[in-house]
């Protein structure tokens with residue numbers, strides 16, 4: 001099958017029958033459910049833009065498996081240029097949707113599993129990598145969106161997975177049978193899960209030998225028997241049912257439409273299993289995935305920043321204060337922060353490297369720095385956006401009141417601005433800024449791809465602090481500095497003895 005368009009992607013979901021619940025009700029058709037539609041449209045943008053010549057270079061790639069043109073969201077990075085184009089694609093999609101377009105978690109899962117199964121097979125003589133390549137081919141040929149499912153519910157975090165009171169808080173192997181494995185447990189906060197074709201699981205943390213049944217990676221169709229998805233709540237989510245204007249971003253929603261995925265005695269055939277018990281490969285898999293995903297945040301969130309900066313500037317114009325120096329200053333601050341994060345993600349792509357599998361990985365230290373900056377700067381640029389937009393973003397009346405004959409005409413007058421800015425457009429923009437800066441988007445920027453503490457652990461591990469200590473010792477003269485000795489033409493000790501002697505002689509001359 002060729003690459004799907006946005007419309008074809010949405011239609012392709014009709015063929016699937018996942019077990020989805022929301023607000024206590026079973027959802028018959030996720031495609032027709034107004035609560036879900038904005039998320040579907042957000043993901044559909046990743047398909048649609050691949051068909052527009054102006055974005056072809058960024059949105060598509062050549063498969064290293066088949067030589068065919070494929071959507072970049074199914075591509076395993078073959079060179080530095082792929083890593084750079086990936087984050088350009090994410091900024092572009094953030095700009096077009098103003099929210100999470102969801103498909104990156106699966107993309108990063110595909111890349112991370114590709115890299116790690118290669119290493120795993122070399123150590124254990126298994127054939128996970130070949131199995132995975134077959135699966136990847138299927139993903140590319142069908143242009144599937146796999147939901148990357150990493151985070152488990154985790155229960156009591158002071159206990160290891162196998163010591164939990166409720167074994168279901170982690171996804172695990174219940175039984176190994178002839179043709180595959182039977183799994184049970186939970187994955188939580190899974191972005192885009194209900195509108196994905198597949199679920200691609202990975203372990204959530206380092207596993208030890210005693211947790212080997214939790215060292216697990218596999219892929220299954222989203223409507224596999226025994227899988228139940230419960231769609232999560234978001235701030236102001238049911239505004240979508242109150243009126244188009246009130247939703248803020250009625251087209252593409254807010255964050256990724258996360259879901260809890262419950263697995264109950266789910267059968268996974270061996271050809272879809274990519275790790276089953278190799279606990280020593282859980283850390284590399286988690287870190288490789290996290291590296292890819294953390295670098296993304298300097299792309300997608302900067303795309304969102306572009307939207308909120310543009311919206312704040314427009315609102316300031318509409319309010320007649322576009323040229324005020326404090327507004328220009330705030331907008332400039334927002335731009336500088338966004339471009340700082342963009343520089344970080346570009347740097348971790350350009351500093352990427354080839355792994356033994358042949359696929360390219362980003363620079364892990366810089367990727368974690370990128371994400372740590374995002375956890376702070378998104379709050380900061382959204383704060384400035386709120387500052388510029390004013391208190392109206394949290395006190396606007398509803399669309400129903402705007403349409404009411406009793407209050408509507410007066411409300412429209414009251415929300416008018418400068419000539420040429422229709423009141424309803426002003427309200428639309430204020431609602432968009434509210435949607436992006438007040439709701440679920442902020443904690444998502446904090447915790448998506450891992451919390452700040454997780455980034456700090458990685459930064460500390462990879463910072464090379466010993467090397468920095470050596471540098472300081474060398475500059476301070478505690479450690480031998482061969483380069484300095486070459487410059488002065490003698491050993492340091494002899495050099496400083498001479499210097500001291502000269503200082504003494506000079507003192508004698510002066511006094």
Ligand code: SF4
Pocket residue numbers: 099100101102103104105191256293296297300301448
């Ligand atoms: Fe992609 Fe960003 Fe959404 Fe993660 S938060 S899935 S990187 S758009």
Ligand code: FE
Pocket residue numbers: 100191256444448449
């Ligand atoms: Fe996310």
